[in-house]
Amino acid sequence: MPYLAAQTPPGWDVIHVDEEAEEINWDIEADVVGITFHTPSAYHAYEIAARFKLRGICVVMGGPHVTLLPEEAGQHADVIFIGEAEGLWEEFLKSFEEGSYQHIYQQTSAPSLENIPMARKDLFHRHDHTNGVIFATRGCPHECDFCTIAVMYCRKLRKRPIAEVAAEYASFNGKIIIFWDDNISADLKYAKELFHAITPFRKWWSSQASIHAGRDDEFLEAAAQSGCKQLFLGLESISQQSMAGVNKGFNRVEDYFQIIEHIHSHGIAVQAGIVFGFDHDTPEIFKNTLDFLEEAGVQNATFNILTPFPGTPLFRRMEAEGRILSRDWRKYNSRRDVVYQPKQMSAEELLAGFQYANERFYSSPSIAKRLSQSPVQLWWTLPLNLAYGYRWRKTAHK
Numbered sequence: 001m002p003y004l005a006a007q008t009p010p011g012w013d014v015i016h017v018d019e020e021a022e023e024i025n026w027d028i029e030a031d032v033v034g035i036t037f038h039t040p041s042a043y044h045a046y047e048i049a050a051r052f053k054l055r056g057i058c059v060v061m062g063g064p065h066v067t068l069l070p071e072e073a074g075q076h077a078d079v080i081f082i083g084e085a086e087g088l089w090e091e092f093l094k095s096f097e098e099g100s101y102q103h104i105y106q107q108t109s110a111p112s113l114e115n116i117p118m119a120r121k122d123l124f125h126r127h128d129h130t131n132g133v134i135f136a137t138r139g140c141p142h143e144c145d146f147c148t149i150a151v152m153y154c155r156k157l158r159k160r161p162i163a164e165v166a167a168e169y170a171s172f173n174g175k176i177i178i179f180w181d182d183n184i185s186a187d188l189k190y191a192k193e194l195f196h197a198i199t200p201f202r203k204w205w206s207s208q209a210s211i212h213a214g215r216d217d218e219f220l221e222a223a224a225q226s227g228c229k230q231l232f233l234g235l236e237s238i239s240q241q242s243m244a245g246v247n248k249g250f251n252r253v254e255d256y257f258q259i260i261e262h263i264h265s266h267g268i269a270v271q272a273g274i275v276f277g278f279d280h281d282t283p284e285i286f287k288n289t290l291d292f293l294e295e296a297g298v299q300n301a302t303f304n305i306l307t308p309f310p311g312t313p314l315f316r317r318m319e320a321e322g323r324i325l326s327r328d329w330r331k332y333n334s335r336r337d338v339v340y341q342p343k344q345m346s347a348e349e350l351l352a353g354f355q356y357a358n359e360r361f362y363s364s365p366s367i368a369k370r371l372s373q374s375p376v377q378l379w380w381t382l383p384l385n386l387a388y389g390y391r392w393r394k395t396a397h398k
Ligand code: B12
Pocket: 003, 004, 033, 034, 035, 036, 037, 038, 039, 040, 041, 060, 061, 062, 063, 064, 065, 067, 068, 081, 083, 084, 085, 086, 089, 135, 139, 147, 148, 149, 152, 180, 181, 182, 304, 309, 310, 332, 333, 334, 335
């Protein structure tokens, strides 16, 4: 939202409310209320919209869920944005001033990311040393069946001019920056140039990457030199059949060990993105995955229960097979609920396996084993493990 605010024409005052950090002021004087949300928060967003609409305020919605399910979202808002808002946001606001706006704003093609403004830092809610969030690219050239990125961004990777990204990177006072790119290794040549450009600012950063990152020495070298401390790596599964079944066969499981080792050898920690519940996953997958992660000395991991988000090829396939168990979007949280019928186990077994994975991964013996084996960035990875473990135990015992 601070980024969208930066694209708002002069003459408008923008207030940014982040519900993670503060309560909504329901009496606020506003002409337009804009709401962004992921699928699990859809009903909550609709409730907010209804309360503001009751007061006669124009409610505008955009973001992943709106783009994936515009017919549904359109019933709850005066205006919806399908896809990216660059250029259209300004157009809507101008029309609003003139009193003649449309119900739907939709791009006809993926917008260029040249000359986009920097996000408005005065609207960020975190003002400590971790407050640097930025993106260099948008989209991903791959089309994994379970991922919403291809659908959201017209299957097109776009890159910001490197000088513009470097200037925004340098503009943060904080030392730690997150690149919220969907896949920072989507264009390896661009990434290397970017890393060279940001090296002089001597900050630390992390981002998300596909397996390709770990196969390219120059990429890792340039990343490490520019201050990369950790890569979130989309490993997803240690079952090759599962990877092939969701159009992610480029993840060659037999290479995982070597790739992780390779990344570690450049002093970069690995956070593994793991998903349980693919069609070839049997109940053994949980223990085998944990054995693998511990043996490979992966510093951190994020476990997800496979979730067929609406609008994705995975959702369409499961719907055609009659396997969607719930359309309650609150349950599309990938952490607490199973919303489809898994093939090789029951939904209960999947949930129990997911819980086992978290319990085991964030147990003291596992933390000790993983971190002592490959002590990359221990000062960074140990606090993260403790924080993730604490958060897991808090949610598990709620
Ligand atoms: C950062 C992030 C998070 C952060 C959010 C931090 C924060 N406070 O913002 C955290 C880690 C908390 C998070 C959590 C989750 N996330 Co997330 N996250 C992202 C990520 C990587 C970047 C989001 C972002 O800032 N993008 C940059 C902005 C500029 O892009 P944008 O949102 O698309 O916005 C553009 C348009 O959509 C439009 N727009 C968006 N909103 C609005 C609103 C208005 C009013 C208008 C006019 C226009 C507009 O304008 C923008 C400019 O063009 C995205 C991937 C992505 N590329 O978006 C995944 C993503 C959005 N997340 C995803 C998922 C699955 C989740 C989780 C479910 C994961 C989990 N298992 O817990 C949770 C759900 C949280 C919840 N309760 O809702 C999915 C979305 C799936 C879905 N259907 O909703 C994505 C797409 C990742 C993926 N590969 O599939 N996430």
